[in-house]
Amino acid sequence: MRKEILKVDHLKKYFPIKSGIWNRTVTNIKAVDNISFTVHEGETVGIVGESGCGKSTVARTILQLEQPTAGNIYFEGKNLCLLRKKELRRKRKEMQMIFQHPHSSLNPRQRLKDILYEAMSIQKVVPKARKNEQVHALLQKVGLQPHQQERYPHELSGGEKQRVAIARALAVQPKLIICDEIVSSLDISRQAQILHLLKKLQQDFNLTYLFISHDLEVVRYISDRVIVMYVGQIVEMATTQSLFESPMHPYTHALLSAIPTPHPKAKRKRLLLKGEVPSPVEPPSGCRFHPRCPFATETCKKVAPTLQGTKDVEQNHLVACHYGEDIARNRSSFF
Amino acid sequence: MASTKQPLLSVRHLSVSFFTKNDEVKAVDDVSFSIPKGQTLGIVGESGAGKSMTALSLLRLSQPGEIVTGEILFEGENILKKKEREMRKIRGKDISMIFQDPMNSLHPTYTIGQQLREVLYTHEHLNKKQATKRIMDMLQLVGISAPEKRMHQYPHELSGGMKQRAMIAMALLCYPKLLIADEPTTALDVTIQAQILTLIKELQRKLAMSVLIISHDFGVIAEMCDHVAVMYGGNIVEMADVHHLFEKPKHPYTIELLQSLLRKDRHTNEKKVRPIKEPFLRSEENGTGCRFAPKCPYKQEICAKRLPPLIQDEHNHYTRCWIASDDR
Ligand SMILES: Nc1ncnc2c1ncn2[C@@H]1O[C@H](COP(=O)(O)OP(=O)(O)OP(=O)(O)O)[C@@H](O)[C@H]1O
Ligand SMILES: Nc1ncnc2c1ncn2[C@@H]1O[C@H](COP(=O)(O)OP(=O)(O)OP(=O)(O)O)[C@@H](O)[C@H]1O
Ligand code: SF4
Ligand SMILES: [Mg+2]
Ligand SMILES: [Mg+2]
Numbered sequence: 001m002r003k004e005i006l007k008v009d010h011l012k013k014y015f016p017i018k019s020g021i022w023n024r025t026v027t028n029i030k031a032v033d034n035i036s037f038t039v040h041e042g043e044t045v046g047i048v049g050e051s052g053c054g055k056s057t058v059a060r061t062i063l064q065l066e067q068p069t070a071g072n073i074y075f076e077g078k079n080l081c082l083l084r085k086k087e088l089r090r091k092r093k094e095m096q097m098i099f100q101h102p103h104s105s106l107n108p109r110q111r112l113k114d115i116l117y118e119a120m121s122i123q124k125v126v127p128k129a130r131k132n133e134q135v136h137a138l139l140q141k142v143g144l145q146p147h148q149q150e151r152y153p154h155e156l157s158g159g160e161k162q163r164v165a166i167a168r169a170l171a172v173q174p175k176l177i178i179c180d181e182i183v184s185s186l187d188i189s190r191q192a193q194i195l196h197l198l199k200k201l202q203q204d205f206n207l208t209y210l211f212i213s214h215d216l217e218v219v220r221y222i223s224d225r226v227i228v229m230y231v232g233q234i235v236e237m238a239t240t241q242s243l244f245e246s247p248m249h250p251y252t253h254a255l256l257s258a259i260p261t262p263h264p265k266a267k268r269k270r271l272l273l274k275g276e277v278p279s280p281v282e283p284p285s286g287c288r289f290h291p292r293c294p295f296a297t298e299t300c301k302k303v304a305p306t307l308q309g310t311k312d313v314e315q316n317h318l319v320a321c322h323y324g325e326d327i328a329r330n331r332s333s334f335f
Numbered sequence: 336m337a338s339t340k341q342p343l344l345s346v347r348h349l350s351v352s353f354f355t356k357n358d359e360v361k362a363v364d365d366v367s368f369s370i371p372k373g374q375t376l377g378i379v380g381e382s383g384a385g386k387s388m389t390a391l392s393l394l395r396l397s398q399p400g401e402i403v404t405g406e407i408l409f410e411g412e413n414i415l416k417k418k419e420r421e422m423r424k425i426r427g428k429d430i431s432m433i434f435q436d437p438m439n440s441l442h443p444t445y446t447i448g449q450q451l452r453e454v455l456y457t458h459e460h461l462n463k464k465q466a467t468k469r470i471m472d473m474l475q476l477v478g479i480s481a482p483e484k485r486m487h488q489y490p491h492e493l494s495g496g497m498k499q500r501a502m503i504a505m506a507l508l509c510y511p512k513l514l515i516a517d518e519p520t521t522a523l524d525v526t527i528q529a530q531i532l533t534l535i536k537e538l539q540r541k542l543a544m545s546v547l548i549i550s551h552d553f554g555v556i557a558e559m560c561d562h563v564a565v566m567y568g569g570n571i572v573e574m575a576d577v578h579h580l581f582e583k584p585k586h587p588y589t590i591e592l593l594q595s596l597l598r599k600d601r602h603t604n605e606k607k608v609r610p611i612k613e614p615f616l617r618s619e620e621n622g623t624g625c626r627f628a629p630k631c632p633y634k635q636e637i638c639a640k641r642l643p644p645l646i647q648d649e650h651n652h653y654t655r656c657w658i659a660s661d662d663r
Binding site: 181184188189190214 | 436
C-alpha cells in the first residue's frame with residue numbers, strides 16, 4: 001500500500017449569508033458538507049461535479065486559504081488546522097495550487113522570468129548563472145517561447161497566462177499539486193501537452209495531484225481515482241476504470257451521458273437533468289439528488305444515504321445511494 | 336459569406352499590433368469576415384492565435400494593442416471612426432461581450448446585483464422594480480438558483496462557473512444586437528453549458544441577435560455556428576460553412592486540428608496523446624511566408640517565401656494555403 005499523503009476528514013465549510021442592519025448571519029451556504037477522503041503519494045485523484053458544488057472550496061480549505069467550519073486536514077500525517085503560521089507556511093511549500101482563474105493569482109507587476117525565478121528559489125536557491133537556462137526550460141515545457149519571459153501577465157493571451165501559472169507551480173517542486181480547472185481554457189493540443197507533462201513529472205518525481213475539472217474526458221485520462229461531488233457532498237468515489245465503466249450513482253450516470261460529441265451532425269443525446277440545480281443554502285432533504293433523480297422513492301426524500309461500498313462491485317467503489325446495491329446487481333434494467 | 340442583405344457586422348483587413356521599443360508583435364494580421372443578422376460565426380484556433388484581440392477590437396478595447404489597419408462596419412458605420420462617447424453607448428447595449436477572464440468585467444467591490452443594475456440603468460429606462468425583475472429573471476435563465484440571495488454576493492463569493500454565468504447574464508441583459516462570447520462556457524460542466532447555449536440560441540431566434548463565439552471546444556462550435564473561421568498566427572487560414580469545414584477541411588492546420596479531435600476521442604481508452612510540437616512561430620520570426628509552414632507536412636518551396644492569399648471556392652469556402660486551393 002502506498003503512503004497516505006493527504007487525508008481530508010469530515011470537512012465542512014459553511015459561508016455565512018449576512019443581512020439586515022445588524023448584519024446578522026441569517027443563513028449559511030453549505031459549500032462543503034461533511035467530506036472525507038484520502039490521497040496516496042504518487043496518485044492522481046480527480047474531482048468532478050456541477051458548477052458550484054464545492055470543488056474549489058475543498059481545494060482552498062485543504063491549503064488553509066479558508067478556515068474549515070469543521071473537520072481536519074492531514075498532510076503527511078500533520079494536522080494542518082492545528083499548525084502555527086510559521087509551520088503552515090513551511091508545509092505550504094510542499095503543496096501548490098493552480099487556480100481556476102490565473103489572472104488573479106499572478107502578480108501583475110512582475111515579469112514572467114521573475115515570477116518563475118521567485119518560485120524556483122522557494123525550495124532551493126538556483127545559481128544566478130543557471131537562472132536563465134532554467135526559466136527557459138520551464139517555459140518550453142509548457143509551450144511558451146523564451147522571448148515571452150520579458151512580458152508581464154497582462155501582455156499574454158488567456159491560455160498563455162494559464163500556462164505561466166502551471167509553470168510557476170511546477171517550479172516550486174512541491175509534493176502535492178492541486179489543479180483547479182487548469183486545462184479548460186486551452187485548446188486541445190495544448191491540453192494534451194500539459195496533461196502529458198503532468199504525467200511525466202509524476203513518474204519522474206512521484207508527484208501527487210488533486211485534479212479538479214468539469215471535463216470528464218480529461219479527468220478520465222489523468223486520474224487514478226475519481227470523486228464525484230453533488231451539492232457539497234461526495235456521492236461516488238471509485239477507481240477511474242470502475243467509475244467510467246460501471247457508474248452507480250444516478251447523478252454520475254447523468255454526467256457521463258452528457259459528454260458532447262464534436263461534430264455538427266452528431267445529435268447530442270444528453271440525459272439532461274430535469275429540475276433546478278439545488279441551492280447549497282437550502283439543500284434538499286434526504287438524498288440531495290432526490291428532486292432530480294428518476295429512481296427517487298419516499299425513503300430518498302427522508303433519509304440521507306451514506307457513502308459506502310456494495311457487495312457486487314469492486315471493493316473500493318463507494319456510492320451514496322439507497323439503491324446502490326440494486327443498481328450494481330441489475331445495471332441494465334436501470335440505465 | 337453570401338448574403339444579399341448588408342451584414343450586421345463586417346470586418347475588413349483588420350490588423351492589430353503591439354509595439355515595443357524595437358519590435359512589433361502582429362497579434363491580428365489582415366483579418367476579414369462578416370456576420371449577417373441572426374447568424375453565428377465561430378472562431379477557433381490555437382492559444383495565442385489572436386482570437387481575443389480580434390474580438391476586443393470590435394469594441395475598440397484592444398489597447399495596448401493598436402489597430403493598425405482595417406475597418407469595422409457595424410450596421411454600415413465604421414466603429415473605428417466613432418467618438419469614445421458614442422462607443423460607450425454601443426458597448427453593453429448594441430454590442431456586448433462575454434470576456435474570457437471574468438475579472439475583466441466584474442468589479443470586485445460591488446455586488447452582482449449592483450453591477451447588473453448599473454448596466455441596465457446606463458442603457459435602459461426602467462424603474463427599480465422592473466430592473467430587479469429583469470435581473471432576477473436573467474440570473475435564473477443562466478442557471479443561478481436563489482438569485483435573490485446571489486444578487487447580494489460579491490464576485491469572489493461565487494464559484495468560478497457562477498462568475499462566468501453572472502457575466503453572461505450581464506452581457507445578455509440589454510438584449511444586444513451582436514453578442515461576442517470569448518470562451519463563454521470553459522468553466523461550465525456539460526449540463527449547464529447546454530443550458531447556456533440553448534439560452535443564447537433562443538434569444539437569437541427571438542431577437543435575431545448575431546453572435547461571434549470564440550471557443551476551442553468543437554462540441555460548442557458544432558452546436559452553435561453557421562460559419563467557422565480558423566485562426567493561426569494572427570491570420571484567418573480557413574473559413575467556411577460549419578458542415579463544410581467539418582466534412583471537407585482544406586487547410587493543413589484545420590486538418591491537423593480535426594484529427595487531434597479524433598485522437599482526443601480515443602486517447603481516453605488508449606491512454607496515449609500526441610503532444611503538439613514546438614509552439615508556432617510568429618510572423619516576424621517566420622519572415623513573409625505562410626505562418627504554418629514550419630510545421631506543415633505538405634509544404635512546398637513557395638510556402639516559406641510568400642504568404643498565401645485567402646482564396647474562395649464555389650462553396651464560399653475560404654482557404655489560405657498554396658496547395659489546398661487546387662483541391663487536394
Ligand atoms: N468566499 C465565499 N463567500 C460566500 N460564498 C462562497 C465563497 N466561496 C464560495 N462560496 C459559495 O460556495 C459554493 C461552492 O463554491 P465553489 O467555488 O467551491 O464551487 P465549484 O465546485 O468550484 O464550482 P465551479 O465549477 O463553478 O468553479 C458556491 O455556492 C459559492 O457561491
Ligand atoms: N500587451 C501585449 N504585448 C505584447 N503581446 C501581446 C500583448 N497582449 C497579447 N499579446 C499577444 O498577442 C497574441 C494574441 O493574443 P490573443 O489574446 O488574441 O490570443 P487568443 O487567440 O485569444 O489565445 P487564447 O486562446 O490563449 O486566449 C498572443 O500571442 C499574445 O501573446
Ligand atoms: S501554404 Fe504551404 S505551408 Fe501553409 S498550410 Fe498550405 S501547404 Fe502548408
Ligand atoms: Mg471552482
Ligand atoms: Mg483569448
